[in-house]
Amino acid sequence: MRTAAPLLEVRDLVREYPLPRPSLFAPRPVLRAVQGVSLTLPAGSSLGIVGESGCGKSTLARCVMGLERPQEGQVLIDGEDIYALSRAGLRRARVKFQAVFQDPYGSLDPRHDVRRILLEPLASLQPETSRAERESRILEALEAVGLPSAAAGRYPHEFSGGQRQRIAIARALITRPALIVADEPVSALDVSIQAQALNLMMDLQERLGLSYLFISHDLGVVRAITDRVAVMQAGKIVEEGPTQEVFAHPRHAYTRRLIGSAPKPFSGRRRRARAAQEAPA
Amino acid sequence: MSAPLLELDGLTVALGTGGVELLSGLSLVLERGERLGLVGESGSGKSLTALAIMGLLPEQMRVSGGLRFAGDDLPALPEERMRRLRGRRIAMIFQEPMTALNPVMSIGAQIAEGRRLHLGESRAEAEAVARRLLDRVGLPGPRFDLGLYPHQLSGGQRQRVMIAMAAACGPDLLIADEPTTALDVTVQAQILDLLDEIVEETGAALLLITHDLGVVSETADRIAVMYAGRIVETGATEEVFARMAHPYSQGLFAASPYGLDLRRAPGGPRPRLKAIPGMVPDPARRPAHCVFAERCGFVQPDCLRISPRLAPLDSGGARWPHLAACLHPRAGGLAP
Amino acid sequence: MTLEEEISAPQRGRGLLRAIFRSRNLTIGLFVLLLAIGMAVVSEFWTPYPPNALRIRDKLQGPSLAHWFGTDHFGRDVFSMIMAGARNSLEVALTAVAVGIGIGVPLGALAAARGGWIDGFVMRLTDLAFAFPALLTAVIVTAIFGPSAVNAMIAIGIFNIPVFARVTRGAAMGLWKRDYVLAARCAGLGDAAITWRHILPNVNHVLIVQATIQFALAVVAEAGLSYVGLGAQPPQASWGKMLSDSQTYIYSAAHLAIFPGLAITITVLGLNLLGDGLRDLLDPRVRRQR
Numbered sequence: 001m002r003t004a005a006p007l008l009e010v011r012d013l014v015r016e017y018p019l020p021r022p023s024l025f026a027p028r029p030v031l032r033a034v035q036g037v038s039l040t041l042p043a044g045s046s047l048g049i050v051g052e053s054g055c056g057k058s059t060l061a062r063c064v065m066g067l068e069r070p071q072e073g074q075v076l077i078d079g080e081d082i083y084a085l086s087r088a089g090l091r092r093a094r095v096k097f098q099a100v101f102q103d104p105y106g107s108l109d110p111r112h113d114v115r116r117i118l119l120e121p122l123a124s125l126q127p128e129t130s131r132a133e134r135e136s137r138i139l140e141a142l143e144a145v146g147l148p149s150a151a152a153g154r155y156p157h158e159f160s161g162g163q164r165q166r167i168a169i170a171r172a173l174i175t176r177p178a179l180i181v182a183d184e185p186v187s188a189l190d191v192s193i194q195a196q197a198l199n200l201m202m203d204l205q206e207r208l209g210l211s212y213l214f215i216s217h218d219l220g221v222v223r224a225i226t227d228r229v230a231v232m233q234a235g236k237i238v239e240e241g242p243t244q245e246v247f248a249h250p251r252h253a254y255t256r257r258l259i260g261s262a263p264k265p266f267s268g269r270r271r272r273a274r275a276a277q278e279a280p281a
Numbered sequence: 282m283s284a285p286l287l288e289l290d291g292l293t294v295a296l297g298t299g300g301v302e303l304l305s306g307l308s309l310v311l312e313r314g315e316r317l318g319l320v321g322e323s324g325s326g327k328s329l330t331a332l333a334i335m336g337l338l339p340e341q342m343r344v345s346g347g348l349r350f351a352g353d354d355l356p357a358l359p360e361e362r363m364r365r366l367r368g369r370r371i372a373m374i375f376q377e378p379m380t381a382l383n384p385v386m387s388i389g390a391q392i393a394e395g396r397r398l399h400l401g402e403s404r405a406e407a408e409a410v411a412r413r414l415l416d417r418v419g420l421p422g423p424r425f426d427l428g429l430y431p432h433q434l435s436g437g438q439r440q441r442v443m444i445a446m447a448a449a450c451g452p453d454l455l456i457a458d459e460p461t462t463a464l465d466v467t468v469q470a471q472i473l474d475l476l477d478e479i480v481e482e483t484g485a486a487l488l489l490i491t492h493d494l495g496v497v498s499e500t501a502d503r504i505a506v507m508y509a510g511r512i513v514e515t516g517a518t519e520e521v522f523a524r525m526a527h528p529y530s531q532g533l534f535a536a537s538p539y540g541l542d543l544r545r546a547p548g549g550p551r552p553r554l555k556a557i558p559g560m561v562p563d564p565a566r567r568p569a570h571c572v573f574a575e576r577c578g579f580v581q582p583d584c585l586r587i588s589p590r591l592a593p594l595d596s597g598g599a600r601w602p603h604l605a606a607c608l609h610p611r612a613g614g615l616a617p
Numbered sequence: 618m619t620l621e622e623e624i625s626a627p628q629r630g631r632g633l634l635r636a637i638f639r640s641r642n643l644t645i646g647l648f649v650l651l652l653a654i655g656m657a658v659v660s661e662f663w664t665p666y667p668p669n670a671l672r673i674r675d676k677l678q679g680p681s682l683a684h685w686f687g688t689d690h691f692g693r694d695v696f697s698m699i700m701a702g703a704r705n706s707l708e709v710a711l712t713a714v715a716v717g718i719g720i721g722v723p724l725g726a727l728a729a730a731r732g733g734w735i736d737g738f739v740m741r742l743t744d745l746a747f748a749f750p751a752l753l754t755a756v757i758v759t760a761i762f763g764p765s766a767v768n769a770m771i772a773i774g775i776f777n778i779p780v781f782a783r784v785t786r787g788a789a790m791g792l793w794k795r796d797y798v799l800a801a802r803c804a805g806l807g808d809a810a811i812t813w814r815h816i817l818p819n820v821n822h823v824l825i826v827q828a829t830i831q832f833a834l835a836v837v838a839e840a841g842l843s844y845v846g847l848g849a850q851p852p853q854a855s856w857g858k859m860l861s862d863s864q865t866y867i868y869s870a871a872h873l874a875i876f877p878g879l880a881i882t883i884t885v886l887g888l889n890l891l892g893d894g895l896r897d898l899l900d901p902r903v904r905r906q907r
Contacts (some may be wrong), residue, residue: 052465053436067802091805099803107796111818120814121804160560171800190322191492195536195556202551217465220538224554261470263495265522265539 005079007179007211008041008064008097013073015059033059034070035235043178046205046212048226048243050219050258056235061183061215065099066090077179095125098172102184104164108156114167115152118142122174141170144208145200162193169200173208181213186221198225219262223247231255283352286453286486287311287334290347294326294333297341301565303329304510306346308591313453316480316487318501318518320494322533324561325507327490331456334488335373336363351453369399372447374476376459378439382431388415388442389427395449414445418475437468441475448479455480458490473500494534498522503601506530509562509572512591516603524603526594526610528577532557571608581609636898643894646829649887657704664697669852677870687872689862695873699880701854705766706884709848710835712770714828717777722824724778725785726816729793730808739786743779751776751838759847766855769848773838777831784827788820822899829892833885840881856881 015034022029034056041047049057062068064075066082074081082093098121101107108117118138122129129137139149145166156164165185172180185201186194202225204210216222222229223243230240231254239252250256287310294304304326311317321327332338333348336355344356350366358366375381383391392414393407402410408427415425418441431439440460447455457476461469477500480487489500497504498518505515506527514527525531535555559576568574574584591604638644660668665685672692680687686695728739755772762768792798792815801811842848843857851858856877863873 052467062799065799065803067799094803094805099800101796101799103796107800109797109801109815109819111815120801120806124805124810162560168800190561191494191533192322192536192557193560195554196558198538199553199556202553206550218538219466224538225551257467261466263470263473263493263499265494265498265534265537 005076006040007043007078008039008213009074009076009079010037010039010060010064011074011076013037013060013063013070013075015056015063015068015070032235034063036073037232037235037237038073039230039237039240041179041211041213043211044205044209045227046214046225048214048216048222048229049232050216050222050229051232052217052258055232057215057232058183060232061099061181061213064213065097065181066094091125094121095175096177097179097181098175098177100165100168100172100180100182100185102187104161104168104188105156107168108164110156113153113155114142117156117167118152118171118174121171125175137174141174144173144204145170160193162189162196165189165197166200169197169204173204176208177210179211179213181215183215184217185214187216187218194221201225219247219259231258284349285310286313286351287488288347288349289330290349292330292333292344292346292348294329294338295343295345296564297343300343302510302567303342303564304333307512309505309512309515311454311486311488313486314480314484315503316477316489316501318497318504319488319490319507320492320497320504320533321507322492322561324509324564326510327507328458329510330507331373331458331488331490334454334456335367335371336360365399368395368452369450370452371454371456372450372452374440374443374447374455374457374460376462378436378443378463379431381443382439384431387428387430388425388434389429392427392442392446392449395446399450410449411445414449415442418442418445418448418479419471420445436464437472440464440468440472444472444475444479448483448485451483452485454486454488456488456490459492460489461496462491462493469496476500494537495539506533509567510564511572511606512604513573513607514603514605515591515601516594517599517601520595520599520603524594524611526603526605527573527607528579528611529557529573530605531611532576532578571606579609579611584608640894640897642890643898646887646889646891646894649883650891653703653707653884653887656700657707660697660700660704664694664700666694666697668693668697668701668854670694677866677873679870680872686876687870689859689873690866690870695859695876698854698859699856699876702856702859702877702880703884705849705853705855706836706839706881709766709770709773709839710832713773713777713835713838714831716771716774717781717831718824718828721778721781722785722817725782725787726789726812728782728786729789729816730812736786739782743782746775746779752841755838755842755847759842764847764850766849766853769839769842772842772847773835776838777835780831781824781827784823785820788823789816792816792819822895825899826892826896829888829895833888833892836881836884836888 013034014032014036017031017033019029019031037060039047049060051057059068063070066075069083075083077093077097080093082090085093115138118141119134122134122137138152142149142151147163147166147170151167156167159167186197189197198221201212205212212225214222214226226243228241229243229246230237231246231252232238233254239246239250239255246255247259250259289307289309292304292307293302295302307330309317319327319330329338333344334350334355336358338344348355350371355363382388389408389411392411393404396402396407396410397404411427412422415427416422420438420441431442434442460476461472464472473496476487489497491497501518503515503517504521505512506521506529507513508529514521514530521530525534532555536557538554557576562568562572562575570586570588571577571584574580577584587608589606589608591606594603594605594610670693672688675684675688675692676690678684678688684694684696686699688694689698724739728736754775755769758772758775759768798811798815801815806814839848839855840857840860843855844861846861848857849855859877860874863870863877866873
């Protein structure tokens with residue numbers, strides 16, 4: 001909104017992994033996890049990436065998080081190619097984008113208390129902040145995710161799965177980023193807790209003007225929280241559009257198959273089989 | 282009149298002698314050919330119920346109440362006879378086919394193992410059956426040889442092997458604990474169809490344990506919704522979905538993204554999911570009154586005094602009566 | 618309970634001391650280690666007799682009130698020598714373990730952090746070290762630098778390096794795949810900072826247990842080197858040397874073999890119990906259960 005450039009732009013991204021040689025002298029085969037993906041995410045909106053395991057959505061997420069250098073293409077955040085930046089430049093840029101991961105048990109270091117967990121991005125990315133500023137940011141982040149300030153002195157194992165995911169979201173918020181890349185952030189949570197977490201993410205988006213790149217295999221979740229959705233299959237985006245539009249009128253055969261396969265309440269027995277058969281191979 | 286295939290009659294499982302109750306007074310009957318879906322969130326006790334039926338509860342857990350299989354009182358059965366039931370008449374399919382299969386044994390040997398053990402077949406006989414079973418679950422030879430190992434298969438293929446293993450001895454009861462949770466949606470649909478067909482063909486009873494309302498709705502004839510170690514609502518699937526008499530059943534549905542009405546005024550805020558406030562109570566801290574009262578949106582003063590029992594909602598006559606453990610069951614119709 | 622109450626509620630039973638005393642292994646192991654350390658420290662200031670004082674008149678006496686553990690063939694007080702020998706044993710073993718940790722842990726952490734050819738190189742290096750018979754290397758080291766307690770420390774220490782390198786790498790490899798490491802990367806941390814803040818604190822329970830085991834092995838190794846004359850040199854008292862000196866008198870004065878032998882056995886047993894107890898105490902899976 002402030003600038004003409006979109007908050008996040010991914011251009012022709014390619015990320016390949018070399019595989020082990022099948023025999024000693026054979027050429028190394030290559031796994032093309034992401035094959036030329038382009039995306040645009042305007043500030044303040046949310047974009048979902050859906051697809052099944054192995055489609056490349058998590059690799060794409062890690063490329064956008066600045067964790068895996070792509071072989072080709074660019075990741076532009078606020079118009080700046082993060083892989084063209086120097087080390088120091090990338091650290092400065094990281095203030096603007098943070099991440100939330102799937103596993104609320106694995107994404108928090110069990111040896112660190114919540115204060116230390118929240119402080120890490122702040123101390124590393126914004127070392128200029130004063131002690132008082134840091135304390136107030138910790139309280140602000142905890143309050144934003146609905147945790148009491150007493151939580152700061154506690155360790156991850158003292159929290160439930162849903163609470164841990166709130167801590168992970170608080171950590172992502174502490175540098176006051178514009179973009180949050182969330183890789184399956186609610187997949188490990190029970191339905192009722194998942195709803196709390198999704199509502200929290202929607203609240204935060206409206207209050208703080210956040211943008212989400214929301215990666216999930218769960219169509220229902222993506223439908224609930226995103227403005228636009230991109231369907232990925234075998235490293236490519238096969239369909240992209242406004243979420244409601246894509247769900248109401250899927251154009252690509254794979255999208256239709258995905259939507260048709262998802263079990264729905266009220267549908268009655270054996271509806272699923274027909275849906276799967278309808279899909280052209 | 283013969284005894285029902287599986288009958289739970291006030292089944293209670295407590296931890297140690299002190300008695301933190303993990304399951305409290307579960308009652309249900311399952312006959313051959315029926316498909317029962319057990320739905321609930323983690324901590325509801327649905328997987329524990331399966332372990333209790335299989336006789337695989339950890340040592341420090343005490344079982345009381347009735348738990349009968351074809352007339353046999355399972356907790357009183359000597360381990361020797363229980364072992365002959367397991368795999369032979371009661372078979373189980375687990376969530377994670379990677380860890381439930383032995384990585385150093387070929388799939389053919391794993392499928393044949395049960396028949397050799399329980400039916401005393403020779404290796405050749407058992408492997409011939411294993412071949413037919415693999416063909417049946419959609420893993421035809423020669424592409425899917427009996428000599429393959431689990432790591433050479435995809436997740437969906439491994440789950441097919443699990444189903445072949447479970448069906449190998451023609452069991453009377455199949456217990457499937459979250460059989461498709463680890464799989465992609467398109468694969469999930471195929472696996473559920475396969476499970477459905479196997480049950481259809483063998484006439485076995487299916488106890489399907491899942492957290493996914495969509496999965497039960499499409500697979501089960503009737504469902505039992507579990508919360509905090511209790512069955513809070515049960516009945517024919519269509520009836521339960523049509524009415525959702527227990528506020529927890531309603532809440533579970535409304536909280537899932539299926540329950541979300543996406544209509545939204547242009548420029549207006551995004552509609553929120555109807556989250557159930559709070560958390561499932563810890564087994565040691567379950568209240569003596571209604572276990573859902575603290576999170577319930579329709580709570581009345583008497584809900585904080587009385588622990589409701591499962592009571593019929595309809596006049597009866599139906600094959601599966603619709604029951605709910607609620608003092609003030611909802612009249613019907615979901616919020617959206 | 619509301620969320621607020623639950624989070625501010627006091628925690629139950631986390632007293633470290635109580636946990637230690639609940640474990641019999643840990644209590645016995647800790648007691649033995651403290652006893653050995655106590656003897657070593659006290660021997661610096663006081664022993665019943667000077668451990669090196671020769672009193673030929675009193676030679677080869679059995680245990681008595683005057684000489685609790687008897688005297689040796691030079692009339693030295695065995696109890697005083699055991700006390701002084703404790704210092705030698707602990708010093709050598711401690712240094713050897715410190716050498717192993719000081720070089721092995723960084724190597725293992727580096728291998729886990731970088732992977733690829735660095736990992737391969739470090740691992741082949743440890744293979745090489747494992748492939749050499751320990752005693753042979755000790756003999757080579759002492760042959761080059763001459764027999765002494767310091768060289769025994771180095772020789773034993775060299776064998777601890779690959780042990781700690783492997784243990785560290787093995788434990789760290791799994792941790793590098795955790796999401797909290799990814800989160801730390803998103804916070805802009807480099808490999809070194811992640812290793813320091815997230816990897817090492819999460820492997821230290823494994824290392825502490827390994828260290829007690831290596832400590833016990835080092836006590837035995839030191840005794841072995843001294844026994845063959847490659848460790849501590851006279852007049853320094855050493856359990857291993859006492860054992861080798863006792864050989865000639867094994868039938869006439871068995872106490873000369875029994876007491877240093879018991880000292881070694883009890884110390885090693887105590888350290889192993891300590892290691893087992895620490896493993897139970899520090900195992901996160903056990904400890905984090907609510």
